[in-house]
Amino acid sequence: MTATPAAGDNLLGHRHRTLEALVCDELRNRIVSGVLPPGLRLVESTLAEELAVSRAPVREAIRQLEHEGFVTISPRRGAAVAELSAEAALDCYEIRSALEVVAAKRAAQRRTPADVARLRQILAMGNELVAAGRWADLVKANTDFHEAIADAAGNAELTALLAQYSRRITWIFSRTAVHAGADAWAEHAAMATAIEQGDQARAEELTLQHLSRSQARFESRPSTAP
Amino acid sequence: MTATPAAGDNLLGHRHRTLEALVCDELRNRIVSGVLPPGLRLVESTLAEELAVSRAPVREAIRQLEHEGFVTISPRRGAAVAELSAEAALDCYEIRSALEVVAAKRAAQRRTPADVARLRQILAMGNELVAAGRWADLVKANTDFHEAIADAAGNAELTALLAQYSRRITWIFSRTAVHAGADAWAEHAAMATAIEQGDQARAEELTLQHLSRSQARFESRPSTAP
DNA sequence: AACTGGTTTATTGTATGCAGTATGGCAGAG
DNA sequence: CTCTGCCATACTGCATACAATAAACCAGTT
Secondary structure (H helix, E strand, C coil): CCCCCCCCCCCCCCCCCCHHHHHHHHHHHHHHCCCCCCCCEECHHHHHHHHCCCHHHHHHHHHHHHHHCCEEEECCCEEEECCCCHHHHHHHHHHHHHHHHHHHHHHHHHCCHHHHHHHHHHHHHHHHHHHHCCHHHHHHHHHHHHHHHHHHHCCHHHHHHHHHHHHHHHHHHHCCCCCCCHHHHHHHHHHHHHHHHCCHHHHHHHHHHHHHHHHHHHHHCCCCCC | CCCCCCCCCCCCCCCCCCHHHHHHHHHHHHHHCCCCCCCCEECHHHHHHHHCCCHHHHHHHHHHHHHHCCEEEECCCEEEECCCCHHHHHHHHHHHHHHHHHHHHHHHHHCCHHHHHHHHHHHHHHHHHHHHCCHHHHHHHHHHHHHHHHHHHCCHHHHHHHHHHHHHHHHHHHCCCCCCCHHHHHHHHHHHHHHHCCCHHHHHHHHHHHHHHHHHHHHHCCCCCC
């Protein structure tokens, strides 16, 4: 949005986000939504003109997106939207699984009543969404659930890493299948219980199972490209 | 080919690294070595003048270092060398352990003869270093060993992440203790064997043990701050 | 003396300009 | 027709200039 941040209509004079952040979000959205397809070259000057900003914020946004895995940069050659290969997808999933298992374990270890309440709340909401067949909203609930576990683990860095990989995995698989079905959601309840009871080993095990099944569901579905 | 190296100080010809990368390395070295202590503000213009470059490469280097965890940036307020708290150290160790365990497992699963050979070579060299009491060199061998395992896992992203966290952990603990002693090295042999034999479960288990012991060794030593 | 208000200053955020390099096309030779 | 070398072009890397903002400072008032 905000294609032309002309003079005064720029968000806020006091709490305004930097152009770099805005450009970064905009480009990420375009990449995730498929407007900028994998392999497309990202020319700084072109994007700058299109977004009505200078090259500087565009350049920094591209660097940021490279760190997030959405863009690849070749020195002196320029940037391009990252290609998503099956191999890269597996690599990401491997990393995410490892991190998520630790998150579950720590969450079971360090959970606070507030953490447990939040998990239960998300769980309840998800159940309603499943019952209502609102699959689109369930995707959001799914993200929230995993994020809540990461939060409960009390490792800010881990939370950030997981969020990053989740976004990326969502992107990679977004062209392959609609995810977060009822069966995936059902597994969440057991995970929440293990965490609530402080059963670290079981939390680890259930998370690992959940993720490998989740991955299997991804891969088994036929492509439903946009 | 323009073979006119006008300015002699620039070590470029056709394979020159970008200034950004050079500045990044330089700053990282200064941070890790303690020349730039935690909490110190990093003012772009000051650093630019000191390194005889413009603000642009300095700025991008600082952003890079933020992603690596060496620097924290507050929007509109500037950057500073990251403070190293005990909590952050534990968080890092937690993440690194999780990643390293997966790396060991995958290495045991996908190892090639070349991987095994390299592990054995590093192991042999390390043994010699231990025998000779060359502890400084052993630190390097230690890094190489863990890096070789990551390589063998065949997940480039995992390798990069691990390298990043290893560097950071080395930094965090560098002011606390000299690490990589003989006892730590002895544990490597068993890890290499498990990987060589393709015993994934044992590779996982040994790695987990090795890292927790390693962490314990770190923490038990008295501070030898510079 | 403490507090509020404006003012100054240091530093980041953004824009623009310039130079060097990689790339694609074109011409000429084999 | 294919290959090799030159040349035009486009883009990045870096430098510099300007604008905006948050912190520090100072003065005036209560």
